[in-house]
Amino acid sequence: MxxxxxxxxxxxxxxxxxxxxxxxxxxxxxxxxxxxxxxxxxxxxxxxxxxxxxxxxxxxxxxxxxxxxxxxxxxxxxxxxxxxxLPSTKRTGPLGPSQFPIDQEDIEQAVKDAYAALGAPYPDHSREVTTHSVTDVDADGNVSYCITRSVLQATSGTMTGTPFLELTPGTRTPAPTFRAVSGGRIAEAYSHAAGEVHGVLFELDAPLSAPDTTMVEWSVEYPPDYPPTRETGHAVARQCRELLVWVRFHPDARPDWCEERVETASGITTTPVSLNGQGSVHLIHRAFGPGVVELLWGYGPRRDAADQPG
The missing domain is CATH 1.10.260 (434 Repressor (Amino-terminal Domain))
Incomplete structure (x- = not known):
């Protein structure tokens, strides 16, 4: 023994x-x-x-x-x-399918182009075990800043970096400013010609071999000429143990309405969300993905998402 x-x-x-x-x-x-x-x-x-x-x-x-x-x-x-x-284990556990979380072929192709330009395999050899995404909304009611913290796990081989991307399907935008907060550095940046996909290669502090995990944290700041945006969220290509989307509103820009939009392989569901007198909204999903969790908000009577800024 x-x-x-x-x-x-x-x-x-x-x-x-x-x-x-x-x-x-x-x-x-x-x-x-x-x-x-x-x-x-x-x-x-x-x-x-x-x-x-x-x-x-x-x-x-x-x-x-x-x-x-x-x-x-x-x-x-x-x-x-x-x-x-619990004793340590060298199992990744059930990975589940890897699937592009948005049902738009042109955006997926743009993401593939971004991965290729950044020298990263597609699909990525990692998954987000836990992710907390926090977005700040300015006095005009628009997205101004987002910071994301993730427990990242290598699913096969050894990885040295991973792309982080901003997607704006249907809207051309200038490149936002990505910053590495902790766990690595920004090694390279990329913007797709269509202007709907921008991103960076986040190089890890140390190589990560499957099934080990590491903590990474990065932020995104949106420039003054960025289109007014009243929605935010996070997408995962594999199942995530816990996905938290927290949106914090400026005291002068608390919205009149909010709604959660969730897209998975099963379809799209939209659910009204109340602030309940608070200055923020948080959405929590466990064992979620592949898919997207978004929060949309507005001022005045509720209009169709297509009519909203951004």
Whole structure:
């Protein structure tokens, strides 16, 4: 019996014991836990939960780890209380399909051109495990600044960089200003001739080999001659454990209406969103993608999206 095996075994037992203790302390059943997870979009079978509690199996892969994060919240535990007890694994977990998130062939071709110009493989050999995108809206009600933080995972081989792109389907724009905040540097910039795709090659601080993860953070600032834009969002080509889109409005530009627009392979859904007296709106999707999550807003009576600025 190797020392490596011993370490995995003891870690699995520690995880199972902590999970049992937390369930007992909360005085809930596995069926209750399963129902609560289902309401949050995490479909975990009773058998799987039982295996985790007994130590026969442990959570692996993005979907299971997303469920584990919810379990910690449901049981009143601090973040990563259970996750930190898991032994390390060299599995990426189920990757799911890689799919261009927007159903527009011309935009996908422009993105392919951008990847080729930046020297990156298409599709990219990575996925966003968790992404938080924060957009600031100025006093005129238009997008002014966006900062995004992601846990990035290599899905195969070793990667040294990845493209980050801004897409404006149907609208020609000047290039916004990309900045590397943390985790790497901007190695190269690119703008497609049509003006609907701009981006950069974000070179990582260190090479990343599958299935390891790293943290990256970048920002985008929009120049004064940028078309007035009253929508923002984030797109993922693979399933993301958690996607958060947070839009913060200037105190003088709180909108009269907002709506969430979600596009996936199943189609497009649009849902009204209320500010509830707050100065911001946040949209959270777990186990989401491939697809796009957007927030649109306006002032005065609601008009069709095609009539909105930008």
């Amino acid at each position: 190797s020392l490596e095996y011993d370490d995995r075994e003891s870690s699995s037992e520690a995880f199972a014991g902590a999970l049992r203790d937390a369930i007992n302390a909360k005085d809930v059943t596995l069926s209750w836990l399963q129902r609560q997870l289902k309401r949050r979009g995490n479909r975990v079978s009773m058998a799987t939960l039982s295996y985790w509690r007994s130590g026969a199996r442990r959570p692996e892969g993005v979907q299971s780890l997303a469920a584990l994060a919810d379990i910690e919240q449901l049981l009143g535990l601090e973040d990563d209380t259970l996750a930190r007890l």
